[in-house]
Amino acid sequence: MERCDNGGGRKSSSPQGIITVVGTGPGAVDHITPAVMACIAAADVVIGYSTYLDLLADQLAGKRIISSAMMQEVARCNSAFDLAEAGNRVVMVSGGDPGIYAMAGLLFEIAAERNSSIAIEVLPGIAAINSCAARLGAPLMHDFAAVSLSDLLTPWETIERRLHAAASADFVIALYNPKSKKRTEQITRARDIILQYRLASTPVGIVRGATRADEHILVTDLENMLAAEITMQTTIIIGNSCTYSWRGKMVTPRGYSDKYALQKACDEG
Numbered sequence: 001m002e003r004c005d006n007g008g009g010r011k012s013s014s015p016q017g018i019i020t021v022v023g024t025g026p027g028a029v030d031h032i033t034p035a036v037m038a039c040i041a042a043a044d045v046v047i048g049y050s051t052y053l054d055l056l057a058d059q060l061a062g063k064r065i066i067s068s069a070m071m072q073e074v075a076r077c078n079s080a081f082d083l084a085e086a087g088n089r090v091v092m093v094s095g096g097d098p099g100i101y102a103m104a105g106l107l108f109e110i111a112a113e114r115n116s117s118i119a120i121e122v123l124p125g126i127a128a129i130n131s132c133a134a135r136l137g138a139p140l141m142h143d144f145a146a147v148s149l150s151d152l153l154t155p156w157e158t159i160e161r162r163l164h165a166a167a168s169a170d171f172v173i174a175l176y177n178p179k180s181k182k183r184t185e186q187i188t189r190a191r192d193i194i195l196q197y198r199l200a201s202t203p204v205g206i207v208r209g210a211t212r213a214d215e216h217i218l219v220t221d222l223e224n225m226l227a228a229e230i231t232m233q234t235t236i237i238i239g240n241s242c243t244y245s246w247r248g249k250m251v252t253p254r255g256y257s258d259k260y261a262l263q264k265a266c267d268e269g
């Protein structure tokens, strides 16, 4: 089992604390790893975006909580360092995996900026790409690329260039941050780019709120995907040229059928 080096349950007596950035998975508490749960249990302070902390209300009872709205990431990281320097075991909570479009990178950047010697530990979580792929069947059986459509921190030209590259190289493409209340056009432009390389009948999986109470799963195609409700809680997985849908699931073949007779192999297995 992964070691949580976050004080081992004892009150920190060292002058220096530690920051552990943990991933809490897609939403449901039973999708949080035991290592992350143990780390949260041993924390002095838990910091995170309020939506993720709300999902953890039971686990946080009795702890010092610093919850903040989105777009305060830099302030949140600086508070983590201030508190760790005061000797606290600080846990920063990210949804999904903390190293995928989340807080781990910014923590290291700020550590370098502050020339900090505080230990930073990263504990993985189940990323949206994992939970959403699982709900859809087996869409990621071959090479894939993840592209975030958020142009808040990345120039749109860069995003377009990556979409062209991934689509032309026949990667399965997972689109993160496809749409928000303010950003509504990016998903249409992304689809137009992908349609330059893929058939309109290419399967597309759309998963909203994976593992949460409002989870919604749809397998459609490039032609019809824009008719679906797409929000900030949605991840979209676009098949490659070999992906097909079967009984409501999305399947990207790995190539076994070119090499083996599948029926015979199954009978013998």
Ligand code: SAH
Pocket (backbone or CB within 6 Å): 026, 027, 094, 095, 096, 097, 098, 099, 100, 101, 102, 126, 127, 128, 129, 132, 175, 176, 177, 178, 207, 208, 209, 210, 211, 212, 231, 232, 233, 234, 235, 236
């Ligand atoms: N660190 C997170 C990603 C944060 S970016 C991870 O590893 O999953 C936020 C984006 O993640 C959302 O816009 C959405 O595209 C995706 N996402 C997060 N949770 C999701 C869920 N439960 N179901 C579907 N997509 C989700």
